[in-house]
Amino acid sequence: MEIVxxxxxxxxxxxxxxxxxxxxxxxxxxxxxxxxTISNDRVRFLATDxxxxxxxxxxxxxxxxxxxxxxxxxxxxxxNKLPDKPIVLKLNEETNVVTISCGKTKFExxxxxxxxxxxxxxDNQTAEGDKEFEINTGLLNKGIKQTAFSTAQNExxxxxSGVCFNINSxxxxxxxxxxxxxxxxxxxxxxxGEDIIFISPARTLVEVSRIISMVKDERVKFIxxxxxxxxxxxxVTFQSRLIEGTYPKYQQLIPVTNEKTVSxxxxxxxxxxxxxxxxxxxxxxxxxxxxxxxSLEISTDxxxxxxxxxxxxISYEYENLLIAFNYRYILDSLKNMDSKNVKIEMSxxxxxxxxxxxxxxxxxxxxxxxxxxxxxxRQ
Numbered sequence: 001m002e003i004v005x006x007x008x009x010x011x012x013x014x015x016x017x018x019x020x021x022x023x024x025x026x027x028x029x030x031x032x033x034x035x036x037t038i039s040n041d042r043v044r045f046l047a048t049d050x051x052x053x054x055x056x057x058x059x060x061x062x063x064x065x066x067x068x069x070x071x072x073x074x075x076x077x078x079x080n081k082l083p084d085k086p087i088v089l090k091l092n093e094e095t096n097v098v099t100i101s102c103g104k105t106k107f108e109x110x111x112x113x114x115x116x117x118x119x120x121x122x123d124n125q126t127a128e129g130d131k132e133f134e135i136n137t138g139l140l141n142k143g144i145k146q147t148a149f150s151t152a153q154n155e156x157x158x159x160x161s162g163v164c165f166n167i168n169s170x171x172x173x174x175x176x177x178x179x180x181x182x183x184x185x186x187x188x189x190x191x192x193g194e195d196i197i198f199i200s201p202a203r204t205l206v207e208v209s210r211i212i213s214m215v216k217d218e219r220v221k222f223i224x225x226x227x228x229x230x231x232x233x234x235x236v237t238f239q240s241r242l243i244e245g246t247y248p249k250y251q252q253l254i255p256v257t258n259e260k261t262v263s264x265x266x267x268x269x270x271x272x273x274x275x276x277x278x279x280x281x282x283x284x285x286x287x288x289x290x291x292x293x294x295s296l297e298i299s300t301d302x303x304x305x306x307x308x309x310x311x312x313x314i315s316y317e318y319e320n321l322l323i324a325f326n327y328r329y330i331l332d333s334l335k336n337m338d339s340k341n342v343k344i345e346m347s348x349x350x351x352x353x354x355x356x357x358x359x360x361x362x363x364x365x366x367x368x369x370x371x372x373x374x375x376x377x378r379q
Contacts, residue, residue, distance in 0.1 A: 001037060002063035002088070002089070003088070004063065004087070005043070005060045005087050006059070007084050009059060012058075013056050014033065014045065015214065017033055017056055018033070018047065019207060020048060021048075030050070032070055032072060032117070033072045034046040035070060035089070037060075037062045037065045043062065044056065046117075051240065052239070054236065054237070056235055056237075067114035069113070069114055069116070075109070083105065086102070091111075096111045096113055120239065121239065131223070131224045132192075132194075133194070134190065134219055134220070134222075137212045137217055137220050137233075140220060143172070145209065145336055146183055146185040146368055147163050147174045148176060149176075149332050150178055152177075159246065160177060162176075162200050162202055162242075163175065163202060164247040165199070165200060167195055170191050171187070171188060172187045174187075177253075181333075181371060183333065183336075184250070184371075185368050187367075199242060201241070208238060211231075227242055254369070255352055258345035258353070259347060260321060262296075262316050263315065263342070263343050264342055265340065265341055267340075273334075276299060276300050279301070279308035280302065284375070285327055287325060287327035288322060289323050291316050291323075291346075294315060297309060297310075297311055321349060322349060323353065326375060329372045330372060332370075334355065336368075337357040341357075353371070353374065356368060356370065
């Protein structure tokens with residue numbers, strides 16, 4: 001194998017796939033990137049940890065065909081330091097040594113035979129029973145950012161460690177919960193009449209978001225199989241296992257009516273919470289919201305270090321309500337909204353509260369909601 005690549009193209013290819021290599025795997029080859037020629041002007045870089053797999057097609061001058069696997073970490077370090085000139089990779093098939101040349105610089109890198117690399121992508125990506133959808137990359141990325149942070153962080157493999165995709169009547173609902181909070185994002189898509197529910201690991205979606213930030217594609221197709229999902233971009237293909245199990249009936253957890261509603265300037269609320277949180281107990285993260293007389297008092301107190309208070313003028317004409325939250329849950333949701341005002345819907349100090357961007361219609365407001373369970377504290 002002998003190939004010539006533009007340095008920027010080469011480095012970009014490494015960066016797209018390197019996160020999926022496995023540095024702690026039993027098989028050393030999984031810490032490598034598979035490099036293979038696929039036509040006279042294209043090569044493919046591929047990486048896998050056996051749960052996630054990714055490939056990218058790159059433009060290249062293919063002098064001779066071949067395939068080899070090379071250390072992702074070493075390859076990136078070498079490429080970063082090379083001058084901005086064409087990079088030549090030449091494989092000695094008898095020794096699996098790859099000579100990397102760029103200008104007057106030369107490295108020799110010992111690879112592992114491509115025959116030892118697992119086959120992770122099917123020759124035919126689609127099969128009978130698979131379901132295909134297409135979505136704007138910007139909408140998908142926004143949905144990921146609005147939900148993935150709410151998944152359970154220490155329950156790998158549990159349904160709560162993933163984001164539930166519920167596609168029904170051309171509406172995609174992405175839902176995540178860790179048992180203390182729940183976020184739901186709604187996007188309109190063309191589902192071609194197909195309805196489906198599946199659970200994607202949060203890590204998978206974080207990687208999808210990273211890929212979206214590195215490519216220029218406006219749309220992505222995803223293929224849902226029995227136990228895995230494939231995301232297809234123009235030149236990048238990303239595959240992940242799905243989480244098996246039944247997701248909680250989240251619709252039943254969302255209050256239909258909360259009689260107390262208040263609108264607050266979102267940025268002012270963020271700043272007030274961040275100021276008060278300086279004095280928060282780092283073990284509990286509890287901040288109290290006291291609504292009364294057209295005023296919101298945000299406070300926290302830690303016996304061993306002190307207390308903090310901040311006040312916001314609001315329109316509030318209901319009975320007084322003192323309610324406590326984990327402030328991090330509130331900030332996470334507020335920072336993933338882009339509206340000027342946030343609407344808070346409440347009932348009692350022990351029932352779930354809803355935070356959502358204030359919009360021109362109720363339907364628009366319900367496109368993104370964050371449900372937060374309050375914390376019971378002594379008054």
